[in-house]
Amino acid sequence: MLKVLGVCLVVLSCTALGFERSLKLTRRLSGLRELQRMVLLIKGEISYRKEALPEALIRAAGRLTPPFSDFLRNVAERADAYDGILFADIFMQEAETAFGDSALTKEDKEELRQLGQYLGYLDISQQENAMALFQQELERKIQAVQAEIPVKKRLYQSLGVLGGIFLAITLI
């Protein structure tokens, strides 16, 4: 009886692991889409309203969901505090806090950090170019993730179930 219970637990755990892995893919996709929206909103505030960066971030934050809204609000608050820290550093530190345990990959976070280095200091056209480049890169990633999601989701889920069964058989 105990053996059967143990086998079931192993299979269930591995299956859950596989599903969790596949869910992470979906969360990354929605994260990338929200990131794309965030950049689009900031770009709009900068290009058309010519708002100062902290105000632009606050306005954009109002139309986003957490953790993106909190991230922008925190960056704006720290920028307004004039603590003697460069904007790129504030952006990087807050990005680490906000997205440290998110579904975004290390590569996604690195690109976001690089965007922070370009924000604010350049002229409007260069700001737009930097954000357009970031958006293009995001678009490419979103399409790639979208294309691989069905295959990878099935793969992770199957691997979870099969891996669980294999482990259970091995243990028996």
Next chain:
Amino acid sequence: MRERDIIRLFPQKIRAALEHAEFDMEHLYEIRLRVNAPLILIYKGNEYFLTKEGKLTKQMQGVCQVEAKDLRETMEYVSNYSMYAFEEEIRQGFITIQGGHRVGIAGKTVLDGAKIKSLKYISYINLRLSHQIKGCANQILPYVVNKGNVCHTLIISPPMCGKTTLLRDLIRQVSDGNTYLPGMSVGVVDERSEIAGSYQGIPQNDLGIRTDILDCCPKAEGMMMLIRSMSPEVVAVDELGDYEDIHAIESVIHCGCKLFATVHGSSIEDIKRKPLMQRLVQEKIFERYIILHNKDKAGKVKAVFDERGTCLFDETRRRGTLC
């Protein structure tokens, strides 16, 4: 409050020195940053270096040195991390910040044909601190008012002698009313945001209760706009110079408005040598000329003349008496 607003514009290294400063910021006129050169302060009209401990000195040992990254950082803070929002100001070579202070910048110009498109590698920053000295126009008010009405007045002064400070107080006193005349509506065209020091549309200096301000507007266009829209009794502008300005002045005067203006120079003869200004003097457009000098302190009145060149006040004679 004012001190904190100024100090926070600088990188940590300079902040630390300024925070420990043992001098009165009220008498600080300029802070100059030049790449790979010591930080220079203009304090009470004299030039000093600033030590890392916050002391003013004339010696160059142990003073704050400015590096390229300090200038970049300063620009970030001055623009509130938004250099792109100040493209037009950067093209003109200065940014007006909260408090009405003016940050002059120089570096490598980026040209678009023959026009300046932008500035990059900003290597020189001059923070000119705005000072409002209420009451500094008291001395000239009796000369500016004639038979119960204000006169068309031109303030002539070399740079850094307080002409904008004097104009600011003159506007305030005429707008609020004073012992010589009741309050009048004043229209100010503040092309460089120096007079009112407006920040996000709100004047940081007191220009009186009957003053309307057109901020960051070219003088010639602004004067006409104000006359059409706000019907001022007095129009005030700073630093006349262009042909368009002179042309607009004629329109202002023909509209029945009184005019307060300033111009760079050291005497009436000096401005007569400027072709554009010569005609205004010859045609006796201005009824009062106020000449400033910087002998002891900024904003000191050297002499007051009327339209015929008659001296009404001469500082070199008995102080405060008629010629």
